[in-house]
Each structure stands twice: as structure tokens, then as C-alpha cells.
Amino acid sequence: MTPGRYRGGGGGPSARESGAxxxxxxxxxxxxxxxxxxxxxxxxxxxFSLGSGNFVTPVVGERFCEASVNGRSEWFPEPNVCSDKxxxxxxxxxxxxxxxxxxxxxxxxxxxxxxxxxxxxxxDDPRDRDAISQVCRRWYHxxxxxxxxxxxxxxxxxxxxxxxKRFPRLESIKxxxxxxxxxxxxxxxxxxxxxxxxxxxxxxxxxxxxxxxxRRMIVQDADIEVLVKARGHMLIGLKLDKCSGFxxxxxxxxxxxCRCLRTLFLEESSIIENDGEWLHExxxxxxxxxxxxxxxxxxxxxSWQDLVLLATNCKFLTSLKISECDxxxxxxxxxxxxxxxxxxxxxxxxxxxxxxxYQSVRFPPRLCRLGLSYMGTxxxxxxxxxxxxxxxxxxxxxxxxxxDHCQLIQQCPNLEVLEVRNVxxxxxxxxxxxxxxxxxxxRIERGEDEYEDEQGKVSQRGLSAVAQGCLELQYMAxxxxxxxxxxxxxxxxxxxxxxxxxxxxxxxxxxITDLPLDNGVRALLRGCTKLQRxxxxxxxxxxTDVGLRYxxxxxxxxxxxxxxxxxxxxxxxxxxxxGCPDLQKLELRGCCFSERALAHAVMQLTxxxxxxxxxxxxxxxxxxxxxxxxxxxxIEFIPPQQLYVEGTPVAEQPAHILAYYSLAGRRTDxxxxxxxxxxx
Amino acid sequence: xxxxxxxxxxxxxxxxNASAKPPPPPPASPPGRTAGxxxxxxxxxxxxxxPQLLKTVMAASRPAGTRPPPHSSSPxxxxxxxxxxxNPAASRGSTAASQLPTETAxxxxxxxxxxxxxxxxxxxxxxxxxxxxxxxxxxPAPRKESSxxxxxxxxxxxxxxLPIARRKSLQRFLEKRKGRLATxxxxxxxxxxxxxx
Numbered sequence: 001m002t003p004g005r006y007r008g009g010g011g012g013p014s015a016r017e018s019g020a021x022x023x024x025x026x027x028x029x030x031x032x033x034x035x036x037x038x039x040x041x042x043x044x045x046x047x048f049s050l051g052s053g054n055f056v057t058p059v060v061g062e063r064f065c066e067a068s069v070n071g072r073s074e075w076f077p078e079p080n081v082c083s084d085k086x087x088x089x090x091x092x093x094x095x096x097x098x099x100x101x102x103x104x105x106x107x108x109x110x111x112x113x114x115x116x117x118x119x120x121x122x123x124d125d126p127r128d129r130d131a132i133s134q135v136c137r138r139w140y141h142x143x144x145x146x147x148x149x150x151x152x153x154x155x156x157x158x159x160x161x162x163x164x165k166r167f168p169r170l171e172s173i174k175x176x177x178x179x180x181x182x183x184x185x186x187x188x189x190x191x192x193x194x195x196x197x198x199x200x201x202x203x204x205x206x207x208x209x210x211x212x213x214x215r216r217m218i219v220q221d222a223d224i225e226v227l228v229k230a231r232g233h234m235l236i237g238l239k240l241d242k243c244s245g246f247x248x249x250x251x252x253x254x255x256x257x258c259r260c261l262r263t264l265f266l267e268e269s270s271i272i273e274n275d276g277e278w279l280h281e282x283x284x285x286x287x288x289x290x291x292x293x294x295x296x297x298x299x300x301x302x303s304w305q306d307l308v309l310l311a312t313n314c315k316f317l318t319s320l321k322i323s324e325c326d327x328x329x330x331x332x333x334x335x336x337x338x339x340x341x342x343x344x345x346x347x348x349x350x351x352x353x354x355x356x357x358y359q360s361v362r363f364p365p366r367l368c369r370l371g372l373s374y375m376g377t378x379x380x381x382x383x384x385x386x387x388x389x390x391x392x393x394x395x396x397x398x399x400x401x402x403x404d405h406c407q408l409i410q411q412c413p414n415l416e417v418l419e420v421r422n423v424x425x426x427x428x429x430x431x432x433x434x435x436x437x438x439x440x441x442x443r444i445e446r447g448e449d450e451y452e453d454e455q456g457k458v459s460q461r462g463l464s465a466v467a468q469g470c471l472e473l474q475y476m477a478x479x480x481x482x483x484x485x486x487x488x489x490x491x492x493x494x495x496x497x498x499x500x501x502x503x504x505x506x507x508x509x510x511x512i513t514d515l516p517l518d519n520g521v522r523a524l525l526r527g528c529t530k531l532q533r534x535x536x537x538x539x540x541x542x543x544t545d546v547g548l549r550y551x552x553x554x555x556x557x558x559x560x561x562x563x564x565x566x567x568x569x570x571x572x573x574x575x576x577x578x579g580c581p582d583l584q585k586l587e588l589r590g591c592c593f594s595e596r597a598l599a600h601a602v603m604q605l606t607x608x609x610x611x612x613x614x615x616x617x618x619x620x621x622x623x624x625x626x627x628x629x630x631x632x633x634x635i636e637f638i639p640p641q642q643l644y645v646e647g648t649p650v651a652e653q654p655a656h657i658l659a660y661y662s663l664a665g666r667r668t669d670x671x672x673x674x675x676x677x678x679x680x
Numbered sequence: 681x682x683x684x685x686x687x688x689x690x691x692x693x694x695x696x697n698a699s700a701k702p703p704p705p706p707p708a709s710p711p712g713r714t715a716g717x718x719x720x721x722x723x724x725x726x727x728x729x730x731p732q733l734l735k736t737v738m739a740a741s742r743p744a745g746t747r748p749p750p751h752s753s754s755p756x757x758x759x760x761x762x763x764x765x766x767n768p769a770a771s772r773g774s775t776a777a778s779q780l781p782t783e784t785a786x787x788x789x790x791x792x793x794x795x796x797x798x799x800x801x802x803x804x805x806x807x808x809x810x811x812x813x814x815x816x817x818x819x820p821a822p823r824k825e826s827s828x829x830x831x832x833x834x835x836x837x838x839x840x841x842l843p844i845a846r847r848k849s850l851q852r853f854l855e856k857r858k859g860r861l862a863t864x865x866x867x868x869x870x871x872x873x874x875x876x877x
Binding site: 181183184185186268296373374396397399421445446447448504506507537564589590614615642649652654 | 784799842843844845846847848849850851852853854857860
């Protein structure tokens with residue numbers, strides 16, 4: 001199943017050049033190329049061919065394309081389908097009479113393999129690496145053995161064996177399982193994403209692996225046991241991020257066996273809690289831990305005394321995020337953890353009663369990233385002493401009013417990351433705009449449907465203020481109650497650094513000031529040229545077909561999109577799909593498109609490798625979806641079903657379609673709730 | 681919203697239709713929603729219903745215009761006779777399903793070329809049918825709204841209004857906060873309780 005091989009451009013006139021001249025020409029070009037590659041500018045594919053019948057052709061078995069933004073990478077294997085875009089610069093060097101040794105020297109332009117390895121070691125950008133690996137076999141091989149990190153955006157897109165063959169010396173791996181919609185309770189728990197097969201391969205083969213990150217996957221105790229037995233002595237970082245299927249027994253094993261562990265990350269995982277021993281063992285056996293995170297888990301049996309022990313033993317502990325534990329129990333911990341820079345979680349269980357009970361809480365001096373759960377108005381003053389140092393503030397899980405937000409943010413001029421609910425209101429955002437000039441990331445989540453505070457609504461007023469006040473903004477995700485085209489134009493004008501923008505229009509207000517948003521969206525997309533991730537979730541009438549076409553037309557660099565309730569008809573989708581040259585991952589929700597239009601759009605979007613759709617104009621039997629059936633393309637259908645959230649039934653979920661490129665063939669671990677679609 | 685109903689073919693109409701056209705591809709109906717067991721009791725009840733009464737039930741209960749019967753070749757127009765409202769609280773609102781302790785499932789009744797579909801929990805379904813059996817015809821028809829009520833008046837624009845999904849973490853926080861407000865002590869007068877935010 002080789003997706004494709006490239007043959008060299010043919011002998012031609014170059015075959016008659018002398019060998020020496022070819023080498024010099026090659027060396028000079030190589031030097032130039034290397035410089036350009038270092039700058040990450042040139043995407044080059046060189047073809048070589050040798051007259052003696054020795055074909056050295058770029059092997060494009062698996063092309064892993066990675067989008068790397070701010071240190072976060074997204075990888076996806078990409079089979080060589082004909083519709084891929086490539087930039088070809090063909091430089092032909094041929095010397096039929098050369099022997100193999102000279103050939104290899106020529107191939108590398110006089111640079112030895114060792115040197116090449118050193119050079120490539122400096123090149124991290126995955127797109128550059130991708131290009132390098134296609135130059136020739138040798139470069140492919142060197143890239144293979146020098147690749148340190150990979151992110152596989154969907155674990156079913158490839159197999160563990162293929163990964164091992166491609167990159168045997170990986171030091172760090174990030175795997176994602178369930179679709180993103182799982183974070184919103186939309187995907188059945190048993191959908192898949194089992195870590196088992198990957199763990200087996202890791203245990204057997206990846207001898208350099210030090211960092212493992214599983215996200216939205218099912219990881220069992222047995223898997224962790226295998227992992228720890230094989231790699232425990234070398235493991236530096238273990239992240240079980242929004243995972244499920246394991247228990248505190250596995251954590252105990254990790255604590256006991258992984259003495260080099262510097263990062264243990266369990267945020268939002270569903271963990272079966274048998275006891276709190278794992279934390280005790282971690283505190284006893286580990287001295288190098290830097291970051292511990294069991295935030296948003298339901299672990300209750302942990303003892304705050306073990307946290308104190310941990311702080312005492314681990315002098316480098318800089319980040320701790322925990323489940324609910326009253327802050328008064330952490331006073332000793334905060335005194336002991338002198339290196340702490342980040343804290344999240346905790347709880348305030350003694351609110352009401354005597355005032356200022358929490359005054360005894362003193363945060364460590366270096367603390368600059370903070371998020372306190374259930375903090376109320378009365379307890380807020382405990383933050384004031386360190387407010388001036390705060391770079392990151394998470395108020396999503398607090399009980400503060402709009403006024404409280406205003407008061408608090410007023411004191412945080414150094415904020416770079418702010419996460420709040422929409423209770424912050426326009427007023428709070430105006431203060432953010434005034435005070436937080438260094439703000440890079442802003443997330444405004446959705447609070448209660450009945451507004452928590454009468455001022456607790458975010459609208460065009462707050463957005464415009466932030467756009468104009470915080471010019472460093474790179475990430476903005478907002479749930480708004482009202483919006484205008486002018487606000488979006490404002491963002492397009494001022495937020496030139498934006499690479500990730502997400503807007504959700506809440507459905508509480510019946511009347512929205514200014515719909516449709518066609519012009520505003522166009523202005524935003526044209527203005528924010530660095531945009532790579534974009535989400536727009538509106539309502540009926542929020543965006544016409546013309547507006548949807550604008551999105552396609554003006555999203556040059558966007559690789560991920562979530563669109564909800566946009567467009568009016570299939571025509572809009574088809575117009576959209578004529579654009580989006582870089583779109584790799586598309587999520588659609590609540591749209592009116594037919595299966596035929598969806599299939600057509602998928603075929604038209606040249607860079608698309610993953611699509612998820614829920615809420616569409618379904619046909620009675622789904623046959624129209626087969627129009628997008630093709631090689632390497634897996635199509636899954638999750639029929640409508642009653643979903644349960646922690647035991648209680650929620651509204652019945654309509655069907656989903658999930659389709660993605662895969663080199664692994666069809667899944668073999670489908671649950672009953674998932675139906676694969678393929679032509680018979 | 682696409683109602684993938686578990687259809688109980690009481691009168692074997694489907695089988696006759698199915699033999700006439702090619703079988704659909706696999707994902708035609710959710711395999712996990714076999715409605716065999718819970719509906720056998722209802723099935724036996726339905727089979728004992730006076731056909732005349734059944735006709736009037738269906739005519740009365742079918743909401744106007746939203747679900748044109750797919751099989752109707754000769755739509756009969758019986759006199760509209762209202763049925764008692766069983767559970768007024770549950771018959772309205774978008775969370776009808778979640779208010780009831782039992783799981784809801786579609787109840788589709790085929791009769792004489794006409795069809796009506798309802799989204800009811802099992803006990804309610806049995807009650808409805810029992811009432812029909814005993815022939816109570818004096819009260820307004822129960823309106824069964826599914827959780828995603830949508831008007832398909834715009835020419836089939838949408839399958840149904842999907843509620844904006846909430847992130848799991850926030851969902852859990854908001855529920856816990858409600859729990860905290862519920863258990864907040866009423867005895868501390870002078871302080872600001874957590875709900876004043």
C-alpha cells in the first residue's frame with residue numbers, strides 16, 4: 001500500500017554534464033538551500049535520477065504533515081493522493097559513470113551523514129521536516145532517525161508498526177483518540193481510542209521514548225503496567241489528558257517505578273479511585289517532579305499532608321493543579337512549595353460564616369499562574385498580594401460577579417492569559433482592554449443560561465474594546481450574547497497577531513443587533529492573515545451562503561475550522577469548499593447541508609483529511625455519503641442515540657458523520673454505537 | 681432532528697415494502713436500539729385496541745403539519761377527538777425526556793396506511809394505550825414534543841435545533857455550583873452567600 005513514489009525528472013541534457021561540475025554546482029546550491037531551510041522558507045522537492053539505472057527516488061511512504069504553532073503540533077499522516085499540492089524545484093545531477101561511493105557523496109553534496117544528522121537536528125518545524133524527507137532516500141532516512149517528536153492527531157490514521165518503522169528513535173509522542181466533540185459529551189464513551197496497541201509497540205520498540213501524551217483515549221491499568229515495566233525507568237513526562245479506563249492503582253505503579261518523572265498530568269481524566277496512596281508514594285519516591293496535575297478529576301482521597309511531603313521533597317515543583325481540596329488545608333503546602341509558579345484547583349468550603357477565614361492563605365512568592373475553584377467575592381482579596389505578578393488567571397470556575405472581575409483584573413497589568421466565563425461582561429472586558437496590554441490569550445466561556453449577573457453578557461462592545469486594547473492577542477475564544485459586523489471588522493483591523501479565533505453566538509437572546517455577519521466575517525478573515533484556527537457558531541440567518549463562500553475565499557492559512565449553523569443551502573457549502581486551500585480538519589454542526597453536498601465538499605477540499613458533522617440534512621439511508629468513498633478514506637457513522645451524562649439521560653443526539661484519511665485501513669474495534677460505511 | 685425510530689411493524693407493512701426495494705446500506709438504523717423487549721407489552725395492548733378508536737387517537741395526536749405520514753396513500757380523516765393530557769409538564773419544553781425517570785423511545789403506530797410517531801417513555805406509552813382501550817375521549821390531545829422541536833417550515837432547513845453543547849468541565853462546575861447553592865446554610869445572615877455572584 002505505497003501511497004506513491006516519485007520518479008526523477010529524467011536524464012535529459014543534465015546527463016551530459018561532467019561529474020565535477022555537477023558536484024560544485026550541487027554544493028553551492030546545497031549551501032543556499034540549507035540556509036533557506038534553516039529559515040523555514042523554502043518547501044522543496046528535489047528529484048534526482050541516475051542514468052546507470054540506479055534510481056534514487058524520494059520515497060514518500062508516509063508524509064507526516066505537522067502544523068506547529070506556539071510549540072503545539074498537530075500531525076497527520078498524509079497519503080500521496082494526486083490532489084496534493086507540491087512545489088517542485090527539480091535540479092538534475094546525473095553522472096552515469098559514477099560509482100556508488102561518489103554517488104552518495106554527491107547526493108549529500110560532500111557532507112557526511114553525521115553532519116547531516118547534526119544539521120537536521122536543528123530543524124524542528126514539521127513542515128520543513130516533511131519537505132526534507134522527500135529530497136532523497138538518504139535524507140528521508142536521516143529524517144527518520146533524527147525525528148524527536150510526533151503528534152498523531154487521530155490514532156486511527158496510522159498503526160503503531162508504521163510509526164515504529166518510520167520514526168524508530170522518537171523521544172516524545174502525542175496521540176489523540178476521540179473526536180473533539182467528546183469534550184462536549186457528544187461522543188459515546190466506548191467510541192474507541194484505545195491506547196493498548198500503542199503501548200505494546202512503545203514497550204517493544206521505542207527505546208528512546210521519554211515523553212508520552214495520550215489525549216482523549218482509553219487507557220487501562222494493564223496498559224500503564226506494560227508501559228511502566230518497559231519505559232518506567234526513562235519516563236520523564238506522562239500525560240493522560242482527558243483519558244479514562246484506569247485507576248489509582250496504576251498511578252501507584254507509576255509513582256513507585258518512574259523515579260525520573262518530572263511531569264504527571266491527569267487533567268480531566270476519569271479515574272477509578274481506590275485510595276490516595278498514589279500521591280503518598282509519589283511524594284516519597286520522587287525528588288525531581290516539576291509539574292503535577294490532577295485538576296478537574298474527582299479524586300477525593302488524596303491527603304493534603306502528602307502534598308506537603310511532595311513540596312518538601314521536590315524542590316523543583318513549579319506547577320500543581322489539584323482536584324477539590326479546601327484551601328485552608330493547603331496553607332502548609334504553600335509555605336513549603338517555595339518554587340511554585342502555578343496553582344490551580346482547590347476549593348472554598350467554608351464560605352459564609354466568619355469573614356476572612358481564608359486570610360491565612362499565603363501564596364508562594366513566584367506564583368504567577370493561578371486558578372481557584374469556587375472562590376467567591378469574600379475570598380477574592382487573598383489574590384490581591386500576588387495580582388501584580390499574575391501572568392495567567394483562570395476564573396472559569398469561580399463564583400465571582402461582574403464587579404468582582406472588574407476589581408480583580410484592574411490589579412493585573414501583567415496578564416498574558418485570561419480565562420473567564422461570560423459573567424465578566426462588557427464592563428470587565430473594557431477593563432481588560434485598558435489594563436492588560438500584554439494579553440495573548442483570552443477565553444470567555446459560557447456560563448449559566450440565565451445570566452449570572454445582569455451585567456454578565458459579552459457583546460460587540462467588549463469585543464471591540466479588547467481588540468483595540470490588546471494588540472498582542474493571539475488566541476481569542478468567546479461566547480457572546482450579541483454581535484455586530486463592526487465588531488468583527490474591528491478585530492480584523494487590530495488583532496493582527498491572531499492565529500486562533502472562535503466565536504459562538506449564544507441562543508438566549510432572540511434578537512441580535514446585526515445579522516447576517518457576512519461582511520464582518522470577511523473583514524476579519526482578510527485582516528487576520530495569520531489565522532490558522534477558526535470557529536464560528538451562529539444561528540439561522542447568522543451567515544448567508546455568500547458569507548460562507550467568503551470564508552472559503554479568505555481563509556488562506558486556516559487549517560482547522562468549526563462551523564455551526566452557517567449558510568442557508570448546499571450552494572453555500574459548495575462555494576465554501578472551492579476555497580480553503582489549507583483546511584485539514586473541519587467540524588460542522590447544525591447545518592442544513594445534504595449528504596450529497598457534504599460528500600462533494602469533501603472531495604473538493606484539497607487539503608482535508610478529517611471531517612466531523614453532526615446535525616445535517618440526512619437522507620433516509622445515508623447512501624449519498626458514499627459519493628466521498630475513496631481509498632484510504634474511512635467513513636464512520638454514529639446513528640442518533642440517547643446519550644447519558646454521568647447516568648442521567650440528556651437530549652437525544654442526532655447522527656454524526658466522521659471521516660478521515662487513514663493508512664491503517666478500517667478500524668477493528670468499533671463499538672455497537674458506531675457504524676462504518678464503505679462501498680460494498 | 682432525524683428521528684431514527686425503532687419502528688414496530690405491527691402489521692408487517694415494512695416487510696412487504698422491503699421485498700419491493702433493495703436493502704439499504706448498513707447504517708440504516710442504530711443497532712443498539714432494538715426495541716424488542718420493552719415494546720412487546722405495548723404490542724399486545726395495541727393489538728387489542730378497537731381499530732376505530734386507534735384511528736381517532738392517531739388523528740388527534742398527530743401534530744398538524746410536522747410529520748406527513750410517509751405511507752399515506754389514502755389519508756383517512758376521522759373526527760378529531762382529543763385525548764387527556766397525561767403529563768402537561770412533560771409535554772412541553774425542550775427537556776421533556778430528561779424530566780422523566782424512564783428512557784424515552786419512539787412509539788410509531790401504523791394503521792391503515794397512516795402513521796403517527798411519538799417520543800414517549802415506556803410507562804406513558806402503556807398508559808396512553810390503556811386509555812385508548814378504555815375509550816376516554818373527553819380531553820385535549822397530548823402534545824408530545826421531542827427534545828429538539830423544530831419547524832421544518834423553511835423547506836427542510838434543519839434536522840432540528842441542536843442545543844449548543846457545553847463543555848464537560850463547565851457543565852460539571854455549573855451543576856456542582858447549583859448543588860452548593862442548594863446546601864448553602866441559611867443561618868449566616870450578615871454574609872454574602874455564594875449565590876450573589
